[in-house]
Amino acid sequence: MPASAILIGGDPGVGKSTLLLQAAAALARRGMSVAYVTGEEAEAQVQERARRLGAASAPVQLAAETDLRKILEGLKALRPDVVIVDSIQTVWADGVEAAPGTVAQVRACAHELVRFAKKSGAVLILVGHVTKDGQIAGPRVVEHLVDAVIYFEGERGMPFRILRAVKNRFGPTDEIGVFEMVEQGLVETPNPSALFLGESGERASGAAVFAGVEGSRPVLVEIQALAAQSAYGTPRRAVVGWDSARLAMILAVLETRCGLSFAGRDVYLSVAGGLRITEPAADLAVAAALISSLTDTPLPKGCVAFGEVALSGEVRPAGRSDLRLKEAAKLGFESAFAPAQKKGAGTAVKVRAISHISALAAALGAGE
Ligand SMILES: Nc1ncnc2c1ncn2[C@@H]1O[C@H](COP(=O)(O)OP(=O)(O)OP(=O)(O)O)[C@@H](O)[C@H]1O
Ligand SMILES: [Mg+2]
Structure with a gap:
């Protein structure tokens, strides 16, 4: 949905970056302009993963940046259809006197990014880490700011991953997507029963x-x-x-x-x-x-x-x-x-x- 914001939460290492990089590449190949902002990895690391996923040739605009002001400047110049920010916990605004990942920073940065999406008509996808205690880094503070909250789940040691919507202003919440994590990335499982x-x-x-x-x-x-x-x-x-x-x-x-x-x-x-x-x-x-x-x-x-x-x-x-x-x-x-x-x-x-x-x-x- 244009001008909307989506939060994707999940445990560390479950495959959030993999999923979004594949999604970014798929959208870009369909002619959408996609910006992928990462604060977790260096550009070279993202490119390396993109090569493994067979997504390196897709025209995705990649930036390794954590400074909110610079991110917004870049986005205003680029005017992308889709913006992916991986993750909201790494972004910081210089007007906020707190470390990145704290509730104050996460809330302020998410607010600004959502505002950009609503004004520009872009789709914003934020990655949020869920910690064991679910507090400091938890995306809970962002949940009411966004239009959809989606969890990416999987048991450790199992190749299956499930994408589950818990809040969705523009669609149903009871749908799931089932994927398998393989060497080449996430593959949809059309017949999960098996x-x-x-x-x-x-x-x-x-x-x-x-x-x-x-x-x-x-x-x-x-x-x-x-x-x-x-x-x-x-x-x-x-x-x-x-x-x-x-x-x-x-x-x-x-x-x-x-x-x-x-x-x-x-x-x-x-x-x-x-x-x-x-x-x-x-x-x-x-x-x-x-x-x-x-x-x-x-x-x-x-x-x-x-x-x-x-x-x-x-x-x-x-x-x-x-x-x-x-x-x-x-x-x-x-x-x-x-x-x-x-x-x-x-x-x-x-x-x-x-x-x-x-x-x-x-x-x-x-x-x-
Ligand atoms: N070379 C590889 N071959 C197969 N699977 C890999 C390879 N490298 C990583 N993976 C899989 O990808 C997973 C990590 O995926 P990804 O980095 O997308 O997770 P994430 O949720 O973004 O993690 P983080 O919370 O650290 O950002 C690993 O747990 C592993 O299962
Ligand atoms: Mg990641």
Whole structure:
């Protein structure tokens, strides 16, 4: 959107500069005038990366500069369509008596740059670092100044990267983009399900496949649970990629409604591939993974699960069921533990209708 400002936040080293350099090159090749201002690296280093990414020939205007006044002077002369500033934490204004990266500097510089974008009609993209404590360098202070806030996420050691909008004045916020980081840079993953399913074929006990929806696209993802004998008095509960309060709730529902006891067991839950799931529809898949681990019995082959679990143990319908089932069918799954579907919702996947969590436990040969 012309005359708008976008903030891209992400952990150090996740690939923000790579993403934006590739985006800059792609836009420049389409005839847009793009300025890439870096305060993090020398021009030669950016050029070196551009060579590795195959972007060196794109006509991107590159500048290594951190002085806000000089940046603005340059931009006013160049009048680019797109301005990328990598990162806002390195820019400083001489009127502000504080070190670069401090809240005062970040706010002042972001304000000036956004003003330039609004006046000139340029698209401004700011990179912001997220620190562990999320305070000093965190882009939070800038979030209300910009039109869109996008996070670039990825688990350390995993090649997958997810671009997720958390605020967007001119478009939807529930879309994600999935990329893989390879030697030549970031490559779009048009079919993310394959990434998050882990190895295909026989699944171990404790593994369930959740038929999820991220934004408008269906994503199948493996959820792994491990309920291990606890060696200590207070059992551990550890979660990666899901909400720990939600796990506690599902465990309580399984204990109370199905008589399945997790007392004296450490419970670990992990979403494969470094994806973070926020959908309540994952409840049923999590419950299936937990039961499977507790009973040490693999789930039925070729089976997915989705559905929201209420405190009463009832399983509520999830939105976009048709999309979930279609994706499951596409990837060769044959059945689904899910709330009963409307008549005529025909797919190749057989729905094993579950209206209460105890029915799931019974189907898996567990519970009272
Ligand atoms: N030669 C290379 N081959 C393959 N991957 C590389 C290579 N060099 C860097 N990378 C990948 O790129 C990542 C760094 O990307 P990038 O510099 O874009 O991240 P960033 O988010 O901008 O980091 P920073 O917070 O330091 O600015 C590395 O973690 C690594 O995975
Ligand atoms: Mg960088």
